[in-house]
Amino acid sequence: MRRTLAALAVGLVATSAAAQELKVGFVYVGPIGDFGWTYQHDQGRLAVEQAFGDRVETTYVESVPEGADAERVIRQLAASGHGLIFTTSFGYMDATAKIAEQFPDVKFEHATGYKTAANLAIYNARFYEGRAVIGTIAGRMTRTNRIGYIASFPIPEVIMGVNAATLAAQKVNPDVEMTVTWVNSWYDPGREADAAKALIAQGIDVIMQHTDSPAPVQAAAEAGALAFGQASDMRRFGPEAHMTAIIDDWAPYYVKRVGQVLDGTWESTNSWAGFAEGEVVMAPYWNMPYEVAVEAADLERAIRLGRTHPFEGPVVDRDGAVQVPEGETASDAHLLSMGYFVQGVVGDLPK
Incomplete structure (x- = not known):
């Protein structure tokens, strides 16, 4: 299942805890139809849905400017029950680190940055x-x-x-x-x-x-x-x-990391994969x-x-x-x- 920016604007709809074990949020710098960076991240999100079915619910917010808007969106996702949040642009780094400190029980992953914490991992591709x-x-x-x-x-x-x-x-x-x-x-x-x-x-x-x-x-x-x-x-x-x-190809990474949250093995890591890992x-x-x-x-x-x-x-x-x-x-x-x-x-x- 997934929700878009429109769903966030009107308020999240309650779902059965039995049907939804983990809510996963994605914050995108461009539209999912850009056929480039954001499109590929969203393909990874769809792979998560396919891999885990009703065990996860995904939310995405597209075309989020880097700055105050990003901080607002990330905070809203964290406050609305998302257990794992991926922020997918370098310019989201400071906002992600700030919200991660405020929500220590939520796990965050930031793409292409360098700031980490116990609940904040970073990932990139070569x-x-x-x-x-x-x-x-x-x-x-x-x-x-x-x-x-x-x-x-x-x-x-x-x-x-x-x-x-x-x-x-x-x-x-x-x-x-x-x-x-x-x-x-x-x-x-x-x-x-x-x-x-x-x-x-x-x-x-x-x-x-x-x-x-x-x-x-x-x-x-x-x-x-x-x-x-x-x-x-x-x-x-x-x-x-x-x-x-x-x-x-972000799909293998996203599926792996969501699976680790579900089975309790997620840790804050620094991932930089390339040809060898199939990410590039x-x-x-x-x-x-x-x-x-x-x-x-x-x-x-x-x-x-x-x-x-x-x-x-x-x-x-x-x-x-x-x-x-x-x-x-x-x-x-x-x-x-x-x-x-x-x-x-x-x-x-x-x-």
Whole structure:
């Protein structure tokens, strides 16, 4: 069972305790129809319903701005009997930590943040692994040696993605440049489309995105450029442009964590999973030569098996400083605090 924002607005309907063992809430930064980040989180919620049936009741609240609205929504979920609450955007971190302190008997899980407590866990996915794969493809497929990256906000997760894609592209094509444009939004189809069109007008022929709508893929298709989807397989929106996408598969994690609450084994943890755990998945490879698809699949497999890492040294930033020495690999702490662009990235890094 599930409830939406409308249900929260009019008050939650009472249900039988015998029929509902656990109420699970989800707070989303975008609409469930964004076909990107929020869509994939909601697919995970649906997987929870399918896995546990009447043992759980799920509630979701979509398009919640990061800030005071988030705090209000999280508090309302906690006060209305939800035993487990997932907050699914980096900007919800402070609000989640605050409400978790006020409701010590409720379990909270925050996506992509770093603040924890006895009743507050954090979880993330190693999207940079997928960015290395699409960077390799882009380096092979660009004809102009110019790739565009539509970025949301200058947080480590996004900076990490830009750098991983750039480093991988440069390994197969040293002449590549990565031009970054910031839209300062996770989901704004109009702004995302305009950003893609502006990049293409500059001679960029491959578009990447760290935003959540399929608008950049559509814009690339209309302009005859190539593109990658974000968070889900977006091929339907631009089949002649879409080469692959990084799919965020949250379902196994959500099912596992809900199951742990139900059986009493839940603990506050810090989860950061990737290819190896099946949390980061590549969509089918299209619109590229067979040998490029094979190279991409081989890299995907090598990362999954731990044979290579997207941030193996030397990694040098735009100021010429060595950030990761040769023979070393960037630590998780380094990645999660990343605040620099590597050489070959064009565009400002907002402070």
